[in-house]
Amino acid sequence: MSFESLPVLEQLMLAMAAMALFTSFVLLEQERLVAAIHAFAWQGALVSAVTTLVAASSGLRHLYFSALLTFALKALLIPWMLHRLSRRLELDRYAEPLRRPALVTMAAVALVIFSYWLALPIMHENLIFTRNIVAVSLAVVLIGLLMMVVRQQAVAQVLGFMSMENGLFLAAVSATGGMPLLIELGVAFDVLVAMVLFGIFFFHIRESIDSLDVDRLNRLTETEEDTR
Amino acid sequence: MTHTGLNAAALAVALALVSSFVSLFTVWSPRLLRVAAMPLFGLAGLAALAAGLVALAQADVATAELPLGLPWLPWRVRLDALSGFFLCVIGVVSAAVGLYGPGYVRGFESGRDSLPALGGFTGLFLASMLMVTLADDAFFFMVSWEMMSLSSYFLVAFHHDIAANRRAAFMYLLMAHIGGMAILLGFGVLASFGDGLAFDAMRGAEPPFGWASAAFALSFIGFGMKAGLVPLHAWLPEAHPAAPSHISALMSGVMLKVAVYGFIRFFFDLIGQFHWQWGVAVLAVGGVSALAGVLYALMQHDLKRLLAYSSVENIGVIFIALGLAILFLSAGHATLGTVAFAAALYHALNHALFKGLLFFGAGAILHSAHESNLDQMGGLLRRMPWTGYFSLVGCLSISALPPFNGFVSEWLLFQSALQVWRLDSGVLRTLIPISAAALALTGALAAACFVKVYGVAFLGQARSRHVRRARPVPYSMRAGQGMLAVLCLALGVFPATFLGLINAVPQQILGRGLNQTLAGGWLWLTPVRPDVASYSAPLVALTLIMLAGLAVWLLGRRSVFRTRRCDAWDCGFAPPTPRMQYTATAFAQPIRRVFGLLFHIEESVENQDDGKPRHRLDISDRTWGLLYLPVARVVEGAARRISYLQSGNVRVYLGWTLVTLLALLWIVS
Amino acid sequence: MNLTALTLALLQLSLYVALAPLLAGWVRKVKARLQNRRGASVLQPYRDIYKLLVKETLVAHTASPLFRAAPYVVFSATWLATSAVPLVSTGLPAAMIADVIVVAGLLALARFFLTLAGMDVGTAFGGMGASREMFISALAEPAMLMAVFTLAMTAHSTNMASVVEYQLAEGTILRPSFLFALSGLILVAIAETGRIPVDNPATHLELTMIHEAMILEYSGRHLALMEWAAQLKLMLYGALIANVFLPWGIAQGSGAGELASGLAAAVVKLGLLGAALAASETALAKMRLFRIPDFLNLALLLALLGLLSYVILEVGA
Secondary structure, three states: OOHHHOOHHHHHHHHHHHHHHHHHHHHHHOOEHHHHHHHHHHHHHHHHHHHHHHHHHHOOOHHHHHHHHHHHHHHHHHHHHHHHHHHHOOOOOOEOOOOOHHHHHHHHHHHHHHHHHHHHHHHOOOOOOOHHHHHHHHHHHHHHHHHHHHOOEHHHHHHHHHHHHHHHHHHHHHHHOOOOHHHHHHHHHHHHHHHHHHHHHHHHHHHHHOOOEHHHHHHHOOOOOOOO | OOHHHHHHHHHHHHHHHHHHHHHHHHHOOOHHHHHHHHHHHHHHHHHHHHHHHHHHHHOOOEEEEEEEEEOOEEEEEEEOHHHHHHHHHHHHHHHHHHHHHHHHHHHHHOOOOOHHHHHHHHHHHHHHHHHHHHEOEHHHHHHHHHHHHHHHHHHHOOOOOOHHHHHHHHHHHHHHHHHHHHHHHHHHHHHHHHOOOEHHHHHHOOOOHHHHHHHHHHHHHHHHHHHOOOOOOOOHHHHHHHOOHHHHHHHHHHHHHHHHHHHHHHHHHHHOOOOHHHHHHHHHHHHHHHHHHHHHHHHOOEHHHHHHHHHHHHHHHHHHHHHHHHHHHHOOOHHHHHHHHHHHHHHHHHHHHHHHHHHHHHHHHHHHHOOOEHHHOOOHHHHOHHHHHHHHHHHHHHOOOOOOHHHHHHHHHHHHHHHHHHOOOHHHHHHHHHHHHHHHHHHHHHHHHHHHHHHHHHOOOOOOHHHHOOOOOOHHHHHHHHHHHHHHHHHHHOHHHHHHHOOHHHHHHOOOOOOOOOOOOOOOEOOOOOOOOOEOHHHHHHHHHHHHHHHHHHHHOOOOOOEEEEOOOOOOOOOOOHHHOOOHHHHOHHHHHHOHHHOEEEEEEEEOOOOOEEEEEEEEOHHHHHHHHHHHHHHHHHHHHHHHHOOOOHHHHHHHHHHHHHHHHHHHO | OOHHHHHHHHHHHHHHHHHHHHHHHHHHHHHHHHOOOOOOOOOHHHHHHHHHHHOOEEEEOOOOHHHHHHHHHHHHHHHHHHHOOOOOEOOOOHHHHOOHHHHHHHHHHHHHHHHHHHHHOOOHHHHHHHHHHHHHHHHHHHHHHHHHHHHHHHHOOOOHHHHHHHHHHHOOOOOHHHHHHHHHHHHHHHHHHOOOOOOOOOOOOOOOOOHHHHOOOOOHHHHHHHHHHHHHHHHHHHHHHHHHHOOOOOEOOOOHHHHHHHHHHHHHHHHHHHHHHHHHHHHOOOOOHHHHHHHHHHHHHHHHHHHHHHHHHHOOO
């Protein structure tokens, strides 16, 4: 079956999923922290849009609640909290240049191709067409992990972690029609609590080592190597 | 009738050997080199071209056995469409060298260099290349291959009073022999499965996948080393500039194609199986060579070194096309594989033509201005107009611009890469467009490189006194350049005609011709189908000329509004001096900054004793540090350890003899 | 080739060359209005070209014959390239002789001669413009080719008329690959036509000019041809984006009524694209030269994502 024969809702779903992949690239490469937070908000909005469309096309009513929850949490609340956090940590205008951006982009593209190759066996089974989105969501997860590897700033690491969660959510929605609502709520509140804890943590880290560069966390060892 | 081609080829070999022999007499009469040896060389080239055309036209196979070689292993000779095509390539460039040579070697007559060596080895070089193309068994092939390497070694070491040339020649010899050994081992693998060294026996062999892969790897390393693929290319930029310019043209234009011929013969004809893993390997190596070659070329300011690196790039493009052909053939799409194969062959021919033309231009500059450093040249278009315009054709062709020939082969290559949607593998469907994008990057960088070359060397103002006084070159050199320039234009404007001529090659090797591509007649190139892609080179060229002519007629002929000559704009300060122009290094600086990681760049500004700061910029090849030096260190270490065996003590030697005797007795018992 | 086809071809050729200055004037006018000025009339570029044509032509002492020939080559190559892009109708013979790769090749030919002309006089400005221009075009080529690839993989053709007809036959479809390819192509178009944020077409400051640096020595009719060629290039990219990605309204036959409505649709689409270009030029500032690789890498990334979305999402289960 080719693209043209799909109904409009499903075409829109694929378009939104592709744009979510684009936002994960933007998250990876964006130097300015505030812009990265905005990109993360867009990613959350796109994921909730895909959830709504899946709900509309498959008739699973509880997905509407999931979508609303995701939108409220991932696109509004958490970005607002991160924004507030970065203002209090005086990181408003912080921009961390990426070393070797070309290599990082090539690695991200390679991850996309790899996740496509991984998802191929799934795609050959004749289930809901949204299997195609599984490859994209796997790529979002891997790129989020790559972001955590490549970025040094602590808030950027949190963004990477959150975007991994976005990818997993997208995979769950597209492959199996969402998780049971109870689990949804549990996961959502876990994420919220994690956010609050991160905020508290960051203040402590900054007080201990006077910077939020995670590479410097090794200063916390007991040995006397502080000749930085 | 079938033997006309073989007779013409034999005549070509004979003429080349005669030219070599005649050169021996230049000891007594130096004029013989340009009066007799070079014209004979050119005639040999024409004979080879005729033999090739006959073979392509008749499209059948002619074989013969020579009474040379060992009694039980006579040398076999074969002239089929593939040999015929490469005979054409060799022949046309050699004929051009025959035209160009007399003017160029005149400069050597009054020097201290050995003329018999020059003429003798040139003739031998051509003869051995012709024999490689004609060989039909591994023995004859390897003997001719050796002769080719040795004669070109002597030519590279021609100016042996310069230490750098000696080093370059030694490195060339070393790598040629390593490559030759790999090829020999490859033949060995095939011969063991085919029971015999004759190519016919090897064709019938059906080695299993593992052994076939071993043979493929060995032949790829061996022929790739001779063709100049990265990372085995390091000898190319050292050896090609060291040789005299007409020899550099032969080496870059023809010898590299003979290596491509060897690979095609070994792989497409003798092995005959196609697997996608091999295709991916060839595609990847070709892509890396193309990109690395052009980036290194951009960083050079020595003209001949730049042209040598550019050859690395074009060989990479040829191997990209071959890799695509293998991928399509392994997936069963024979028509598309044929298009990619034809693109590879056409690019080989085109490269021979325009690289030869560019080396002729470099030789002309060397002959009249004695300069090979781009940063000392400038303004040569007005001093040497014929050379300038012919080199412009060469630069346009190598940058793959319509309506010249380089564009046609790149267009065919892109069209075959675009058909990747027919493949089943999704991963290949992403990787091939990415490599096509890398090819587009290579093409654009090549255009940048040759804008740099032409703009710095021929345009602007002269940057040194001897270049300001350059004089036009002799007629024979202009004729050689002109011949190649006309061919570049012809192959660009009438590609369908020329592709029709070489149609016999894929027909014989792959079993399928270019029928769809040529279905539109001489006017159109339509790979796959007319509504999928079509290019009419003659119409494009014609329309271009008509539109330009219209503009000139409407605007250019106004005699009332004559142009007035004045000074260039200088912002109101002093008139611009030649030193204010961009140099070659300056031109490439943005690209060097962006792609800097690929090179090993050392840049420093030092304050010298007299207070003047001195800027040093050193750009070298990373493969030296990554591959060659470690290998050299390992070899040296192993050699040092083995040298302990030679302690110089007589009793130790007797001891070794005793041990060996005991071992042999034990084995025999 | 019958008479109607030939007339269509000639019509398209003359339409392009006649309307290109109008598009440039329109962009300038919208830009002026956005900046709270009245701006020159939309017909001002015509007056500028006429003025240049009748002025005296000056050639430097150090210039070679290539300097005088280059404007003609640049103009005719750009004109021929432009004429292969469908403007009012898809039933063109010109589309048969040149597909999108040939168009890119002809533009590269024009650029080659333009840069050589820049280096010809032997001043620092020309060399600088030439070096920067080749640098930008080298980085823009892969992005452009990727976008073309995405189109060609979907429509299975590189012939622009075929691609437009395929698009029209499909109906309105929301392909993510096309969206990405369109964005990538828009960024490439900005780089290749030398608009803000890559190059400022109205500057003559040494540090900021790229295209202007190469044509700095030209005057009179030579300069008129070079400027006209630049306007044609802008129209080429505009027509490419308008008709290939947003093909509604283009005629498919050669009847007079169809052609008139096709022309009206083309004018409307080009007008909207020009206004969008003017708005972006007003809102953005010119980037420094070494930020341009980031810009073009973004274009390449978008085109690559278009290709990946095509392979992953659109080829069906």
